[in-house]
Amino acid sequence: MTIPFTHMLYLAILLFLMGAACTITRKNLFMILIGVEIMLNAAGIAFVAAALRWQQIDGQIMALFGMAAAAAEISVALALIVCARKRSGSLTTDRYNFLKG
């Protein structure tokens, strides 16, 4: 009838670590962004599960704010990617190891 709260937390941890691994290892800018999205999503799952565990609606509200932050982050990041692509013509992080005004 009931499931352990820890199972949902394990799911959130697993997703978060998958996103972290994607962010750390991939060199494509889009894949790094996808990793960040996965991590934010995992945090949302943990918040919603905690809201059900303690019967407080505040956790769901925090998940909503997380979604708003994700939307803001992704719009700026995509604009930055377009800008970087215009300037250097590449999307791998290997090309961004120099500084030039």
Next chain:
Amino acid sequence: MTLFNILLYLAAAVVVVATGFAITRQNIVHAACYLIVSFMGTAVLFYLLGAPLLAALEVIIYAGGIMVLFLFVIMMIQYPPPSTRKAFSAKTWCPAMILVGICGLLAGILVFADPANRLRPVAVTATPQAFGDILFQGYWFPVEITSLLLLAALIGAMYLGRHNKRDNGK
């Protein structure tokens, strides 16, 4: 095992598998499409965890807004087809796996310290009305801050994406 429990574990499995596919694809469009599947599964999870409004918002904002924006930008900048470079070189993956393993171990210990908690999956607990009441009564200030954040993101994106005459000559 009730139907809700089975659905919950099924949705969790879908989310994990789709995310696993998403982070290992070489083609970005494929990764984005797998991520949409993952977000749909997350919406089902939210619904079963008693958050119907968040489930709808997950589909609308994440799967509908963010990922479509992603695909739109990928196609707009005409990304070249993926190279055949090996994706899993030990040199890049080994340090990351060590880091991730340590984080996972710590998180597992933290969670395992309190194993007695139980959840009862339900279809609807938080009605959108109760959600909105608490959001706009108790959290009106964070809502305003979030609106400022979104405005700043809008202006920042417009500034970054503007047509720059100086760059055309290069």
